[in-house]
Amino acid sequence: MLFNSLGFFLFLPLVxxxxxxLPPRRRWAWLLIASYGFYASFExxxxxxxxxxxxxxxxxxxGMERSPHRQVRVAxxxxxxxxxxxxxxxxxxxxxxxxEIERAGAALLAADTTFRLPRLGVAAPVGFSFYAFSAASYxxxxxxxxxxxxxxxxxxxxxxxxxxxxxxxxxERATTFLPQLGEGLRAHPEQIIAGAQLIGxxxxxxVVIADNLAPLVDRTFSIAAYATPIDLxxxxxxxxxxxxxxxxxxTDIAIGVSLLFGIKLMENFxxxxxxxxxxxxxxxxxxxxxxxxxxxxxxFPLGGSRAGALRRYANLxxxxxxxxxxxxxxxxxxxxxxxxxxxxxxxYQWVRLATAPLRRWFxxxxxxxxxxxxxxxxxxxxxxxxxxIAWIFFRAASVGDGVLILQKIxxxxxxxxxxxxxxxxxxxxYLGFGLIAFLIFVEVLxxxxxxxxxxxxxxxxxxxxxxxxxxxxxxxxxxxxxxxFIYMQF
Amino acid sequence: xxxxxxxxxxxxxxxxxLYGAVYFGSERLVYRxxxxxxxxxxxxxxxxxFDWVILGASHAMPLDFADFNAQxxxxxxxxxxxLATPGTGPLYNRFVLERFFRRHRTRRVLYxxxxxxxxxxxxxxxxxxxxxxxxxxxxxxxxxxxLARYSLNDGxxxxxxxDYIFGFSKINNRERFESDIWEGETTFxxxxxxxxxxDAKRIDYLxxxxxxxxxVFSRYLAVLETLIALAGxxxxxxVAIKTPVPAQFYGKLPNxxxxxxxxxxxxxxxxxxxxxxxxxxxxxxxxxxxxxxxRAGLTAFFSRYLKAVLVGN
Numbered sequence: 001m002l003f004n005s006l007g008f009f010l011f012l013p014l015v016x017x018x019x020x021x022l023p024p025r026r027r028w029a030w031l032l033i034a035s036y037g038f039y040a041s042f043e044x045x046x047x048x049x050x051x052x053x054x055x056x057x058x059x060x061x062x063g064m065e066r067s068p069h070r071q072v073r074v075a076x077x078x079x080x081x082x083x084x085x086x087x088x089x090x091x092x093x094x095x096x097x098x099x100e101i102e103r104a105g106a107a108l109l110a111a112d113t114t115f116r117l118p119r120l121g122v123a124a125p126v127g128f129s130f131y132a133f134s135a136a137s138y139x140x141x142x143x144x145x146x147x148x149x150x151x152x153x154x155x156x157x158x159x160x161x162x163x164x165x166x167x168x169x170x171x172e173r174a175t176t177f178l179p180q181l182g183e184g185l186r187a188h189p190e191q192i193i194a195g196a197q198l199i200g201x202x203x204x205x206x207v208v209i210a211d212n213l214a215p216l217v218d219r220t221f222s223i224a225a226y227a228t229p230i231d232l233x234x235x236x237x238x239x240x241x242x243x244x245x246x247x248x249x250x251t252d253i254a255i256g257v258s259l260l261f262g263i264k265l266m267e268n269f270x271x272x273x274x275x276x277x278x279x280x281x282x283x284x285x286x287x288x289x290x291x292x293x294x295x296x297x298x299x300f301p302l303g304g305s306r307a308g309a310l311r312r313y314a315n316l317x318x319x320x321x322x323x324x325x326x327x328x329x330x331x332x333x334x335x336x337x338x339x340x341x342x343x344x345x346x347x348y349q350w351v352r353l354a355t356a357p358l359r360r361w362f363x364x365x366x367x368x369x370x371x372x373x374x375x376x377x378x379x380x381x382x383x384x385x386x387x388x389i390a391w392i393f394f395r396a397a398s399v400g401d402g403v404l405i406l407q408k409i410x411x412x413x414x415x416x417x418x419x420x421x422x423x424x425x426x427x428x429x430y431l432g433f434g435l436i437a438f439l440i441f442v443e444v445l446x447x448x449x450x451x452x453x454x455x456x457x458x459x460x461x462x463x464x465x466x467x468x469x470x471x472x473x474x475x476x477x478x479x480x481x482x483x484x485f486i487y488m489q490f
Numbered sequence: 491x492x493x494x495x496x497x498x499x500x501x502x503x504x505x506x507x508l509y510g511a512v513y514f515g516s517e518r519l520v521y522r523x524x525x526x527x528x529x530x531x532x533x534x535x536x537x538x539x540f541d542w543v544i545l546g547a548s549h550a551m552p553l554d555f556a557d558f559n560a561q562x563x564x565x566x567x568x569x570x571x572x573l574a575t576p577g578t579g580p581l582y583n584r585f586v587l588e589r590f591f592r593r594h595r596t597r598r599v600l601y602x603x604x605x606x607x608x609x610x611x612x613x614x615x616x617x618x619x620x621x622x623x624x625x626x627x628x629x630x631x632x633x634x635x636x637l638a639r640y641s642l643n644d645g646x647x648x649x650x651x652x653d654y655i656f657g658f659s660k661i662n663n664r665e666r667f668e669s670d671i672w673e674g675e676t677t678f679x680x681x682x683x684x685x686x687x688x689d690a691k692r693i694d695y696l697x698x699x700x701x702x703x704x705x706v707f708s709r710y711l712a713v714l715e716t717l718i719a720l721a722g723x724x725x726x727x728x729v730a731i732k733t734p735v736p737a738q739f740y741g742k743l744p745n746x747x748x749x750x751x752x753x754x755x756x757x758x759x760x761x762x763x764x765x766x767x768x769x770x771x772x773x774x775x776x777x778x779x780x781x782x783x784x785r786a787g788l789t790a791f792f793s794r795y796l797k798a799v800l801v802g803n
Contacts, residue, residue, distance in 0.1 A: 468504070472512060475661050478662065480658075
């Protein structure tokens with residue numbers, strides 16, 4: 001039951017209607033039932049993993065809360081994390097690592113010697129990467145005393161299972177989620193309007209932009225060796241916007257649906273391609289809930305930026321490589337490409353750290369130029385292209401493919417002006433470029449002043465015209481062939 | 491009533507009006523770009539009575555490519571309406587025939603048989619929900635009702651009914667301005683180079699279940715029986731044929747002999763003539779792809795075999 005399916009648009013009003021008919025103190029139970037029903041619609045057995053993870057964190061959290069002994073609390077935390085994160089690592093990497101060991105063994109051993117390692121052969125439940133991290137954050141927060149272990153098992157279950165966020169986040173913290181359950185799951189009119197707006201905008205980004213860009217991206221990346229440099233260049237640009245609209249579209253719908261139940265989830269994207277540096281991109285604009293998770297539960301415990309220069313470099317690379325590993329399996333299989341993607345983004349942070357004095361010098365010596373629009377635009381463009389280069393490895397079928405794509409594009413940059421006019425652009429290309437231009441236009445407006453505030457202040461005729469235009473664009477131009485969201489596929 | 495509710499209702503009302511306008515425009519486009527959809531043909535044909543109605547899947551479609559149907563009509567002096575639809579089995583074809591008989595008559599029905607269409611729900615129940623078919627099917631309340639009955643009685647998905655009634659696939663049709671011509675028709679004059687890999691790919695597509703499920707096969711044989719009975723109630727005689735395919739393609743069809751035996755037994759019981767032409771024309775130049783007759787092949791097939799079937803019955 002994907003967000004972009006008819007089933008979901010029948011499911012959601014039903015859940016809302018029953019919720020409204022129930023007394024506030026019973027609503028969490030209905031929402032929990034609905035969430036498990038939603039999740040089981042993908043794979044009934046997935047609900048068992050979800051229940052198991054919930055029981056583990058509830059039990060460990062309860063034990064940590066009550067135990068006065070530090071060793072017991074550490075043991076409970078460790079046990080909980082090993083189970084939850086161990087399952088995640090096993091699901092993600094066991095079969096891949098087994099295959100790599102076999103390959104390495106085949107290269108080292110005699111030609112007639114073969115060995116096979118057993119395989120799990122079990123497909124991981126959808127969204128496991130996301131609720132495993134939510135569960136881990138619950139355990140750590142309880143251990144550190146940032147959160148009291150919930151007494152209400154049902155509330156903990158709803159925290160892990162809440163259907164709008166279970167497939168692809170945001171990776172919400174229990175510290176902000178659980179207190180909202182005590183408020184009766186009542187939505188204010190402003191929340192309903194904001195929720196509906198976000199659902200509409202999220203759908204637009206997913207089915208109109210992302211899914212219209214996807215076929216061209218898929219086609220080109222599947223034949224990278226035979227594609228022309230312009231094919232590849234277009235596919236790289238399109239993929240940057242496809243993955244953004246796919247993931248942020250999902251998040252917008254998730255946040256919008258949650259608002260209809262009176263629950264506010266955290267912001268997960270803030271116009272990422274307007275970031276002025278890759279550090280800003282990762283820290284404040286792209287998949288914010290994951291970035292904050294890594295910051296709070298990995299980077300800071302490792303010492304962050306306060307453990308000396310060398311440790312800081314090492315910590316940054318560790319975070320980005322692990323982030324790369326976490327992304328493995330999201331839509332494009334598990335492979336070394338994600339390691340390269342993570343390491344490349346970590347390398348960007350190294351370069352940024354190393355050049356910090358130079359940038360400070362530039363800002364001090366040339367304050368007007370450094371604050372000019374020209375420099376701002378240049379920074380945004382450079383950042384976007386660095387991120388787009390990294391995305392090549394995220395999307396490519398192999399590291400070799402990624403390198404080949406980069407080589408082909410780089411090798412033909414000088415000829416681009418003469419090649420472009422002769423390239424057989426199709427209507428689908430023009431539609432893709434038009435949609436990207438429209439998205440950038442909206443995001444630039446939004447960067448200066450919230451698009452929702454602008455709409456709220458606009459005359460009703462203009463406001464409603466925008467809504468109808470968006471709705472009918474979704475109906476007329478959207479691709480509704482049940483294309484999965486990229487980030488929910490693990 | 492609160493202001494919010496009033497606004498929401500007004501927004502909804504205006505939205506419905508706009509939706510109606512878009513729906514109306516999309517429906518007009520269906521008529522402007524219509525060509526091969528069987529319901530479009532039924533809705534727009536000026537004749538009420540025919541000598542032959544042709545049913546089946548893609549192997550029957552070349553009989554209506556370009557001007558071939560008119561050519562057959564000229565050479566036989568018969569009125570022929572081709573209602574074949576690509577990738578459809580007996581359930582969909584019975585649905586089409588029921589619709590046809592509501593306002594039209596035919597003396598005979600030529601059913602072009604394909605074994606794949608009897609082995610999977612993909613070519614039967616599931617096919618009703620295919621947006622490619624729904625977006626070209628003109629709206630008709632009686633057809634919506636008929637589809638709803640199929641949903642209740644024959645396992646057609648309710649989403650197909652909703653889609654048809656609300657016209658979503660038409661509104662969302664990416665090829666809304668293009669003519670409804672099946673892609674095969676654009677290569678009708680081509681001569682294909684036979685390829686084992688292409689054959690294997692095509693077989694995998696047509697036969698998604700490697701081993702046909704006997705229960706599924708029996709169900710669609712029963713549906714074929716009801717189709718024959720329906721024709722009988724309307725005093726139309728059914729004739730079944732299988733069109734030629736290249737020998738290398740025929741050799742890869744799974745369980746084809748068993749299919750022929752079962753279908754022959756059923757048709758004999760129902761007193762339906764069955765002409766098996768599958769292996770009659772092996773010339774590679776007669777096909778525009780792995781298994782569909784091109785213009786030269788169809789011309790030869792018509793003159794050698796089909797004309798006799800059409801005129802002789």
